[in-house]
Amino acid sequence: MSERDLTNRVLLGPGPSNVNPRVTQSMLKGMLGHLDPEFWPITDQVCAMLREVFHTKGDFTLPISATGMAGMESAFCNLIEPGDKVVVIVNGFFGTRMVDVASRCGADVHKVDVPWGSPVLPEIVEDVLKKESNVKAVAFVHAETSTGVLSPIKEITGVIHEHEALVILDVVTSLGGVKFLMDEWDVDVCYSASQKCLGAPPGMSPISFSGRAIDSIKARKTQVQSYYLDILNLKNYWSKRKMYHHTAPILMIYALREALLMMMEEGLENRWARHSMNAAALRAGLESLGLELLADPKYRAAPLTTVKVPDGIEASKVIQALYGEYNLEIGNGLGDFKDKIWRIGLMGDSCKSSNVLMLLSALENVLPKQGFETGVGVAVAEAERVLLGK
Amino acid sequence: MSERDLTNRVLLGPGPSNVNPRVTQSMLKGMLGHLDPEFWPITDQVCAMLREVFHTKGDFTLPISATGMAGMESAFCNLIEPGDKVVVIVNGFFGTRMVDVASRCGADVHKVDVPWGSPVLPEIVEDVLKKESNVKAVAFVHAETSTGVLSPIKEITGVIHEHEALVILDVVTSLGGVKFLMDEWDVDVCYSASQKCLGAPPGMSPISFSGRAIDSIKARKTQVQSYYLDILNLKNYWSKRKMYHHTAPILMIYALREALLMMMEEGLENRWARHSMNAAALRAGLESLGLELLADPKYRAAPLTTVKVPDGIEASKVIQALYGEYNLEIGNGLGDFKDKIWRIGLMGDSCKSSNVLMLLSALENVLPKQGFETGVGVAVAEAERVLLGK
Numbered sequence: 001m002s003e004r005d006l007t008n009r010v011l012l013g014p015g016p017s018n019v020n021p022r023v024t025q026s027m028l029k030g031m032l033g034h035l036d037p038e039f040w041p042i043t044d045q046v047c048a049m050l051r052e053v054f055h056t057k058g059d060f061t062l063p064i065s066a067t068g069m070a071g072m073e074s075a076f077c078n079l080i081e082p083g084d085k086v087v088v089i090v091n092g093f094f095g096t097r098m099v100d101v102a103s104r105c106g107a108d109v110h111k112v113d114v115p116w117g118s119p120v121l122p123e124i125v126e127d128v129l130k131k132e133s134n135v136k137a138v139a140f141v142h143a144e145t146s147t148g149v150l151s152p153i154k155e156i157t158g159v160i161h162e163h164e165a166l167v168i169l170d171v172v173t174s175l176g177g178v179k180f181l182m183d184e185w186d187v188d189v190c191y192s193a194s195q196k197c198l199g200a201p202p203g204m205s206p207i208s209f210s211g212r213a214i215d216s217i218k219a220r221k222t223q224v225q226s227y228y229l230d231i232l233n234l235k236n237y238w239s240k241r242k243m244y245h246h247t248a249p250i251l252m253i254y255a256l257r258e259a260l261l262m263m264m265e266e267g268l269e270n271r272w273a274r275h276s277m278n279a280a281a282l283r284a285g286l287e288s289l290g291l292e293l294l295a296d297p298k299y300r301a302a303p304l305t306t307v308k309v310p311d312g313i314e315a316s317k318v319i320q321a322l323y324g325e326y327n328l329e330i331g332n333g334l335g336d337f338k339d340k341i342w343r344i345g346l347m348g349d350s351c352k353s354s355n356v357l358m359l360l361s362a363l364e365n366v367l368p369k370q371g372f373e374t375g376v377g378v379a380v381a382e383a384e385r386v387l388l389g390k
Numbered sequence: 391m392s393e394r395d396l397t398n399r400v401l402l403g404p405g406p407s408n409v410n411p412r413v414t415q416s417m418l419k420g421m422l423g424h425l426d427p428e429f430w431p432i433t434d435q436v437c438a439m440l441r442e443v444f445h446t447k448g449d450f451t452l453p454i455s456a457t458g459m460a461g462m463e464s465a466f467c468n469l470i471e472p473g474d475k476v477v478v479i480v481n482g483f484f485g486t487r488m489v490d491v492a493s494r495c496g497a498d499v500h501k502v503d504v505p506w507g508s509p510v511l512p513e514i515v516e517d518v519l520k521k522e523s524n525v526k527a528v529a530f531v532h533a534e535t536s537t538g539v540l541s542p543i544k545e546i547t548g549v550i551h552e553h554e555a556l557v558i559l560d561v562v563t564s565l566g567g568v569k570f571l572m573d574e575w576d577v578d579v580c581y582s583a584s585q586k587c588l589g590a591p592p593g594m595s596p597i598s599f600s601g602r603a604i605d606s607i608k609a610r611k612t613q614v615q616s617y618y619l620d621i622l623n624l625k626n627y628w629s630k631r632k633m634y635h636h637t638a639p640i641l642m643i644y645a646l647r648e649a650l651l652m653m654m655e656e657g658l659e660n661r662w663a664r665h666s667m668n669a670a671a672l673r674a675g676l677e678s679l680g681l682e683l684l685a686d687p688k689y690r691a692a693p694l695t696t697v698k699v700p701d702g703i704e705a706s707k708v709i710q711a712l713y714g715e716y717n718l719e720i721g722n723g724l725g726d727f728k729d730k731i732w733r734i735g736l737m738g739d740s741c742k743s744s745n746v747l748m749l750l751s752a753l754e755n756v757l758p759k760q761g762f763e764t765g766v767g768v769a770v771a772e773a774e775r776v777l778l779g780k
Contacts, residue, residue, distance in 0.1 A: 013423050016637060027641070028414050031591065033403050033719050065593070066456035069636035070618045101617045195637060201421065203455070203593060203639030225615050227491045228460045244724065246459040247406060247585060249593030251417070252642065329423050334634065 010350070012359055013331035014145050014304055014343045015173070016195035016202045017350035019255070023200055026258035027251040034248040042257060043238055043248070049260035053175060053198070053268065054190065054208045056182040060231055061208040062238040063256060065249050068172045068193030071205030073101050074229035075168050075189040076139070079213060081222050082106030084136040087128055087165070089120045093146035093335040094170055098139050105225060110135075116144075116336055117306075119299040120151040122159050129163040137188070139168035143178065143301035146334040147294060148343065150178065150301035157186045166213060172196060175206070176263060177275040177303035177347055188213040194252070197275065197303050199348030200259035203252045207231075259348075275302040278346045278356050281386040285360040285379035289367070294341050303351070305344045306333075310372050315339040321366040328362060353387050400740070402749055403721035404535050404694055404733045405563070406585035406592045407740035409645070413590055416648035417641040424638040432647060433628055433638070439650035443565060443588070443658065444580065444598045446572040450621055451598040452628040453646060455639050458562045458583030461595030463491050464619035465558050465579040466529070469603060471612050472496030474526040477518055477555070479510045483536035483724040484560055488529050495615060500525075506534075506726055507696075509689040510541040512549050519553040527578070529558035533568065533691035536724040537684060538733065540568065540691035547576045556603060562586060565596070566653060567665040567693035567737055578603040584642070587665065587693050589738030590649035593642045597621075649738075665692040668736045668746050671776040675750040675769035679757070684731055693741070695734045696723075700762050705729040707760055708753075716752040743777050 011018050032039045051061045064071050076098070080086060086107040088098045091114035102109045112128050114120060120140045129135060138160045143150045157167045166188040174180055175190075177197030182190060188210040195202035209217070209231055217224075217232065224230040228246065237245035263271060279302040283293060286307055294306035309315040315332055316339065322328045331343035346355065360379040367374050401408050422429045441451045454460050466488070470476060476497040478488045481504035492499045502518050504510060510530045519525060528550045533540045547557045556578040564570055565580075567587030572580060578600040585592035599607070599621055607614075607622065614620040618636065627635035653661060669692040673683060676697055684696035699705045705722055706729065712718045721733035736745065750769040757764050 009420050009422060009426070009428075011421060011423060013425075016421050016423060016640060019421055019641075024418050024641070027417050030399050031401060031406050031409055032399060033401060033406060033721075034592070035403075035721075036399070036719060037713070038399075066460065066618065067636045067639060070456060073616060073618050097617070104613050104615050104617055106615075193637065201639065201641045202424070202637045203642055223494050225494050225496075226463060227487070227494055228456065228463050246457045247583065247592045249457060249591065249642070250406060251409075251414070251591040251645075252593055252639070255641075323427070329426060331423075331425075 008327050010328045010355060010358065012344050012346065012350055012355060013329045014345045015193065015347060017199070017345060017347040019201050020199060020262060020349045022262065023255050023258045026254045029254050031250055034250065035242065035244060039250070040242060042253065046253060046257050046260065047238060049264060050206050050208070053260065053263060054182045055180065055184065056208050058183070058208050058210055060214050060235055062234060063253070064205040064207055064229060065246060066205060067202055068191065068205045070229060071191030071193065071207050072098065072170060073226065074207055074231065075191050076102050076105045076107070077226045077229055078209070078217050078224050078231045079137055079166060079168065079189060080105045080107045081220055083108055085110065085132065085134055087112060087132060087135050087138045089114060089124060089138065089140040091118055091120055091147065091149060092116050092141065092144035094141045094144060096335065098170070102139065117147050117149060117294050119149050120156065122152070122155040125156050126159045129159065129165070135163060135165040137166040137168050141170040142180065143174035143304065145173045145304060146337060148301050148304040148306035149295045149299050150174065151299065153187065154185045161186060166216060173301060173303050176271060178301060179272050182208060194256055194259070196347045198259055199262060200256045201252065203249060204256050275346065275351050277387065278351050278353060279305060281353065281383040282344065282346060282356045282359070284386045285356065285383035288382040289363065289374045289379045303345060303347045307342045307344065309340055309342060313370050313372050315342060317370055318342070318366055321369070322362055325366065326362040328359065356383050398717050400718045400745060400748065402734050402736065402740055402745060403719045404735045405583065405737055407589070407735060407737040409591050410589060410652060410739045412652065413645050413648045416644045419644050421640055424640065425632065425634060429640070430632060432643065436643060436647050436650065437628060439654060440596050440598070443650065443653065444572045445570065445574065446598050448573070448598050448600055450604055450625055452624060453643070454595040454597055454619060455636060456595060457592055458581065458595045460619060461581030461583065461597050462488065462560060463616065464597055464621065465581050466492050466495045466497070467616045467619055468599070468607050468614050468621045469527055469556060469558065469579060470495045470497045471610055473498055475500065475522065475524055477502060477522060477525050477528045479504060479514060479528065479530040481508055481510055481537065481539060482506050482531065482534035484531050484534060486725065488560070492529065507537050507539060507684050509539050510546065512542070512545040515546050516549045519549065519555070525553060525555040527556040527558050531560040532570065533564035533694065535563045535694060536727060538691050538694040538696035539685045539689050540564065541689065543577065544575045551576060556606060563691060563693050566661060568691060569662050572598055584646055584649070586737045588649055589652060590646045591642065593639060594646050665736065665741050667777065668741050668743060669695060671743065671773040672734065672736060672746045672750070674776045675746065675773035678772040679753065679764045679769045693735060693737045697732045697734065699730055699732060703760050703762050705732060708732070708756055711756045711759070712752055715756065718749065718752060746773050
């Protein structure tokens with residue numbers, strides 16, 4: 001592939017996804033200064049739309065000027081003081097990341113392992129909190145990007161708040177692609193990333209803090225260890241006071257705004273339905289090929305489908321063939337699941353029926369060459385049936 | 391101003407600067423995954439060009455995926471462990487920021503105040519280091535973005551290394567606009583920002599660590615408190631190993647690459663000369679209007695000119711008039727200098743003679759309306775003389 005072909009890559013990995021041309025074109029608007037009065041309505045508009053997307057009235061809702069990992073770091077470093085006890089329920093790679101990030105904040109981390117591929121369930125959390133006292137926060141991932149597993153939220157936050165702990169939730173892969181209601185589900189801090197279901201380029205990490213979380217931050221005895229991620233300082237810039245904090249990444253904010261405008265036009269419920277429908281079609285197609293999905297049907301995150309690599313097949317060879325022959329990306333497994341699963345993302349602008357059909361037809365071509373027999377046209381037909389509601 | 395006019399804003403503040411259309415257009419290239427093999431040559435190319443720009447052979451040279459403030463934070467949090475003694479020489483707003491950031495890393499900070507508007511000089515550093523023992527690092531700013539003052543480096547790093555401390559240097563406003571030679575001047579950590587003299591949009595922070603700095607980091611007893619900014623982890627992603635760390639902001643990297651390519655084509659020495667020439671013309675013009683410059687002529691940073699607001703004139707009214715009547719941005723003072731100085735940036739793509747002449751002519755129109763009499767055409771003529779070498 002030469003660089004001039006880059007525009008054709010179809011991104012069906014775990015993110016970044018393809019970005020709608022309307023979003024990239026918005027970045028051609030001229031640069032503004034980060035303290036320019038003309039920039040303020042744009043920041044206000046972005047924050048207002050993010051509140052819609054998170055389903056929160058919370059005032060401390062803004063995009064961190066860095067990628068999703070910085071969002072995770074911001075959640076922990078604002079909420080956690082050295083010595084605070086934090087329970088992290090780990091059911092995949094990003095749960096493990098949370099343990100690392102929380103430890104670096106000086107947290108007393110209690111890691112609870114759930115098998116990768118299983119969801120976090122209320123009874124698991126209940127069991128832990130019965131045994132542990134003085135837990136400051138419980139952290140887990142809504143849609144594990146390493147496994148495609150979606151955990152229930154509302155039941156779990158109830159348990160956590162009964163034990164007077166705060167809820168830290170990773171909604172990187174879920175936000176904008178599956179139902180998520182921050183206020184109604186009583187989440188205290190949640191963060192996402194611009195490049196997945198939100199449909200913007202990578203580089204921004206929307207985050208939101210509940211009033212309870214902000215009260216806790218205001219009562220800290222120690223300073224937040226990161227200047228860059230300090231939410232109270234950030235709020236002074238993003239809010240009406242517009243105090244200089246850092247030079248906002250202007251063009252990324254134009255792009256995020258345009259992506260959010262497109263979400264508003266589509267409607268959040270329609271968007272969730274689109275992600276759900278295309279995932280169902282993809283999954284029907286994959287299973288008709290004789291492939292096995294990793295996640296339990298009850299706990300599958302629509303934006304990310306995880307497929308077990310069949311015995312005798314080399315995961316990376318299939319990925320390479322899809323790159324080389326179809327200019328199409330799917331992801332390998334992460335961590336323990338490397339070479340054991342493929343991760344197929346249908347997120348944001350990449351989440352469309354034509355991509356489902358193209359990938360299935362590509363797999364029907366590529367897999368047999370790697371020694372895994374499939375029928376011809378079977379998967380595409382199966383997916384079409386789902387899409388047509390037949 | 392309606393949004394469709396945004397493209398016309400001429401940015402002559404302290405950054406961001408205008409971005410060449412070639413740079414913004416490069417962001418229209420299609421998205422790639424952050425682990426896509428086709429993306430690796432792009433990351434390698436960016437790092438190689440950054441080594442050229444920093445004038446270093448150092449392998450630990452890469453762009454942090456966030457703005458310049460995150461670069462500052464990365465410098466301190468990688469180098470400093472809790473309790474380490476750090477001397478920060480403060481001669482402006484960003485020196486004060488360094489104190490804040492270093493404190494949040496748990497440093498035992500010794501702040502040394504130099505009057506705002508004065509340079510950091512070797513004798514100041516020598517005096518401090520004679521009195522203090524066990525200093526881990528000395529930090530200061532090359533070109534203070536709040537004052538436009540440029541401090542000498544080579545003489546100071548010599549003093550610091552004699553006392554066996556490490557040098558942390560902010561080159562946010564200087565890199566790419568004035569001579570800077572990291573290896574020859576023996577700097578241990580320095581960081582910059584994409585949106586000033588490098589000519590890219592805001593959002594990335596190039597950083598470089600010396601071998602001495604990396605040895606010190608490898609000998610740490612405690613973990614780096616930030617996962618996102620941990621240079622050893624970042625290196626694993628950016629280097630040949632390409633290990634997943636975070637989702638790189640792909641489009642920002644395309645833009646940074648294009649901006650760096652343009653620097654390479656222009657040549658660094660030519661670029662320094664361009665910044666120097668336009669600054670000289672601007673300054674001659676401003677002084678011919680009867681305005682007084684803040685910085686001592688021996689210590690002026692070419693990319694940023696600071697002008698004292700004359701008695702009886704309201705700084706912000708002039709700024710507003712330039713916005714409103716000329717669609718042109720200059721900056722107000724920061725911190726102690728708010729409303730006391732204007733900050734005029736000539737950086738990257740904004741650094742051109744036509745902008746110098748336009749601003750001077752705008753000032754000849756705007757200042758008299760605010761009660762500060764100027765001649766007509768005087769400043770423009772003076773600037774033209776400098777530009778023509780007359």
